[in-house]
Amino acid sequence: MDLNTVKERAGPREFSPADDLPREYREAATRMIEFHANSEIMGAYLERPFIRQAPSIDRKLAFSAKVQDEIGHGQLLYRAAESLGVKTREEMLDDLANGDGKFLNCFHYPLKSWVEIPMISFFVDGAAMRRQATLRRTSWEPYAHAMDKVCFEEGFHVKHGEDILKELMTGSRAEQQRTQEAFEEWWPRIIQFFGPTDDKSTHHDFAASVGLKQQSNDELRDAFLDQYIPKARKHGLEIPDEPRIRERDDGTYAVEEGDLDWDEFFTIAKNDYEPGLGQINGRKQAQEAVQWVRETIEDDATTAGGHAPQAAD
Amino acid sequence: MIWEVFRQEKTGGYHTHCGNVHAPDREMAKQFAAIQHGRRKPTNSLWVVPREEVGEIDSEDVVFGGATDRSYRWATAYNTTGEDAREVVESEDEQATAERQRGDD
Amino acid sequence: MAALENPADLDEREREALETLLKRLADDEFVLAERYTEWQVRAPSLESDLALANNAQDELGHARLWYDVLEDLGFEEQELVYERDPADFRHATLVELPFEEGDWADAVLRSYLYDAAEELRLEALEDSSYPKIADRVGKIQSEEAYHLEHAQNWVERLADGEEGHQRLQDALDRLFPHALTLFEPVDPDVETDIVDLGLRDATLEELGEEWLSIVVPYLESLELELPVSSQVDDDTFEITEEMLPEKRGRDGSHTDAWADLHDELTHTYRDLGRSETTKIMEKPE
Numbered sequence: 001m002d003l004n005t006v007k008e009r010a011g012p013r014e015f016s017p018a019d020d021l022p023r024e025y026r027e028a029a030t031r032m033i034e035f036h037a038n039s040e041i042m043g044a045y046l047e048r049p050f051i052r053q054a055p056s057i058d059r060k061l062a063f064s065a066k067v068q069d070e071i072g073h074g075q076l077l078y079r080a081a082e083s084l085g086v087k088t089r090e091e092m093l094d095d096l097a098n099g100d101g102k103f104l105n106c107f108h109y110p111l112k113s114w115v116e117i118p119m120i121s122f123f124v125d126g127a128a129m130r131r132q133a134t135l136r137r138t139s140w141e142p143y144a145h146a147m148d149k150v151c152f153e154e155g156f157h158v159k160h161g162e163d164i165l166k167e168l169m170t171g172s173r174a175e176q177q178r179t180q181e182a183f184e185e186w187w188p189r190i191i192q193f194f195g196p197t198d199d200k201s202t203h204h205d206f207a208a209s210v211g212l213k214q215q216s217n218d219e220l221r222d223a224f225l226d227q228y229i230p231k232a233r234k235h236g237l238e239i240p241d242e243p244r245i246r247e248r249d250d251g252t253y254a255v256e257e258g259d260l261d262w263d264e265f266f267t268i269a270k271n272d273y274e275p276g277l278g279q280i281n282g283r284k285q286a287q288e289a290v291q292w293v294r295e296t297i298e299d300d301a302t303t304a305g306g307h308a309p310q311a312a313d
Numbered sequence: 314m315i316w317e318v319f320r321q322e323k324t325g326g327y328h329t330h331c332g333n334v335h336a337p338d339r340e341m342a343k344q345f346a347a348i349q350h351g352r353r354k355p356t357n358s359l360w361v362v363p364r365e366e367v368g369e370i371d372s373e374d375v376v377f378g379g380a381t382d383r384s385y386r387w388a389t390a391y392n393t394t395g396e397d398a399r400e401v402v403e404s405e406d407e408q409a410t411a412e413r414q415r416g417d418d
Numbered sequence: 419m420a421a422l423e424n425p426a427d428l429d430e431r432e433r434e435a436l437e438t439l440l441k442r443l444a445d446d447e448f449v450l451a452e453r454y455t456e457w458q459v460r461a462p463s464l465e466s467d468l469a470l471a472n473n474a475q476d477e478l479g480h481a482r483l484w485y486d487v488l489e490d491l492g493f494e495e496q497e498l499v500y501e502r503d504p505a506d507f508r509h510a511t512l513v514e515l516p517f518e519e520g521d522w523a524d525a526v527l528r529s530y531l532y533d534a535a536e537e538l539r540l541e542a543l544e545d546s547s548y549p550k551i552a553d554r555v556g557k558i559q560s561e562e563a564y565h566l567e568h569a570q571n572w573v574e575r576l577a578d579g580e581e582g583h584q585r586l587q588d589a590l591d592r593l594f595p596h597a598l599t600l601f602e603p604v605d606p607d608v609e610t611d612i613v614d615l616g617l618r619d620a621t622l623e624e625l626g627e628e629w630l631s632i633v634v635p636y637l638e639s640l641e642l643e644l645p646v647s648s649q650v651d652d653d654t655f656e657i658t659e660e661m662l663p664e665k666r667g668r669d670g671s672h673t674d675a676w677a678d679l680h681d682e683l684t685h686t687y688r689d690l691g692r693s694e695t696t697k698i699m700e701k702p703e
Contacts, residue, residue: 013326058385061385061386062386067381067385078348111376126398126401129398129401132400133399133400141324141325151400151403151407152407153404153408154400154404155408156388158398159397159405162393162394163392164409166394223362227398230396231394234395266381
C-alpha cells in the first residue's frame, strides 16, 4: 500500500498486521506506541516506592494493583508496537534502558512524598486517559485494541487518585498545605503533558494524516483543562497564577503557552534532564540484574519449541 | 489434524473463537475455514491455529481474579466529587458490567 | 472441642493463644507481601512482573483477613501495623530478609519454601475451634495453590541451567535456616495452648517435620544440597537447634533488615502525622 492510499483509507482501526503498509507509517506508529509503552513503564517505576509507603493496607493493595496495571499496559502496548515489524519488545526495552527510548515529561521528575501522589495518579492519569480515550479510534488496529483494555482499567486509577486527593484535602491543615504546594510545583508539568502547541509539534501532521492520532495537542490540552480545573477547585486547590489561564466566553479554558518553561521540556524530551536520567539508569540497573533469568527462559523456549538442533534426531 | 478458527467480523474488530476444522496443513485449514466458518456470518478475516498448540488453564486450576476481596481495584469502590470526565464514567460503567458478569457465575 | 464463638467470652489464656496464632499468620503474610512488591517493575519480564505482583496482593489480602480477625480482640489496623513496635512482630525471619537486586532465584525459592509451609499450616486450620479462622481458610487456600505451582515451575526451570542452579544453591544456603523459623514458637506455653484449645490441630514440631519430609526430597531431586539429607536421616526429620539462625523472628528477635523495612513502610503514616488508616473495602464477612 502506498502512502496516498494509507491517507485516503486512514480511518479508525483501519490497518492491521495483515496489511502491507509503507515504512513511513510503520515507523511513525512504532515511535508513537513505543513512547506510550515506555511511559507506562517509567510511570510505574516512579510510583513503585509508594506501594511500600502507602499509609494503609487498603491503599497499599490499590497502589500495588495500579502499578501492576501499568506494567500490564506496557505489555499490551509493546505488543501493539512490535506487531508493526519495526522493532522487537526487547529492542524497545533495551533502548529505554540505554537512554534512547523517549517517554512522558512528567515521569522524568522525582516523586518525593505521598502528597505528590495525586499529581500523578489523578491529574497525569486523568490527562492520559483523555488522550487514550481518543486513541481507541486510531488507525492501527492493535493499538486501538490495547486502548480498549487500557481505558477499561484506567478509570480505577483516576478515581483512586482522586480519592487520595480528597483525603489529603480534607485532612490536617498541614496535609492540605503540602498538597497545595505539590500542586503548584506539578501544575505546569501537567499542562505540558500534552506537549507544545500544534504549531511547534514536529510529528503531529503526519500522525494525524494517517489516522494514528485523533486529536491535536491543543484540543486535548483544552479538553483537559475544561474537565480538571473545576475538579481541582472542587477539592479546594487554588490554580497557580502562572501559567496564565484564560477563561473563554463559553466557559472553556486556554493556557498562555509562553508562561511555560519549554527549555526544560525539550531538555527532558532529549532525556537530558538530571532527575529523569537517574530514573532511567535505576531502571536500567534493575533490568540488567535479571538479564540472566531472561537468558535462562529463552534457552528453554528454543528447546521446547522443537526448533533447536537436537530436535532433528 | 484439528485447527481452531477465530473470526473477525469487520475491520478493526477482535478475532474471536468460532469453531474448528480438520485439515492436513495450514493452507488447507485456511481454505476449509473460509467455507465452514466464513460463508454465512459476516467475516473480514479468519485465523487458524493448530489445536495441539493451544494450552488451557481453567477455573478448576486457578481462581481467576482471586477469591479474596479485590474491590480496591475497581473504579466502583471510590466516590468522587463533582462531575467525572466522560472517559472515567465510561470506564467505570464497563467495570461495573464486568463485575456483575463475574458475580453471575 | 467446643468452639470459641464469642471473643468477649474468651479467658486470658484463650485470648493470648488466639492473638499469638493470628499474629504469626498475619505478620508472615504481610511482611512477605511487602518484600514481594520490591519486584514490581523489576521482575525478569513484564509477564513475570504481573504474576508476582498478583501473589503479593494475594498475600497482603490474606494478611488483611487475619488482621481483621485480630480486630475482634479490640485491635485496630494502626496498632497492628503502623504503630506497632517492630520488635513485637511475630513473623518468621524468612519473610523479612531483603532481596539482593536481580536475585530472582531467592524470590522463587523463598516463595516455594514459604508456600509449602503455608499449605500445611492452612490444612491444620481447616477445623479451627475459632470459627472465623476456619471460615477464611478455604478462600486463602484457593489462592495459595497458584503460588506453590508458580514457585515450583520457576524453581525447576532455574535448576535446569548452570547459572540458575548455582544461584538457587546460594539462595538455599542463605534461606534454609530462616525458613525453619516458620516452625519456631513465639512462647512455648502459648504454642501448646494453641493446639490444646483446638485453634490449630497440629503442633509446630509436626508441621516442621512434615514440611521437611516434603521440601528436602523435592530440592534433592533438583540436585540441590541441604544441611539435612533424606538418605541419612532415615525418613524422620527434625529441626534441631544448630540448624536454626541466631534471629528467630517469632520470639521478637529480628534481623536489622526488619527495622529498616518497618521504618520505610510507616514513613508516610508518620510523616503526615496520621492516627488512623484508610479503608477502601468493606469489613470482610
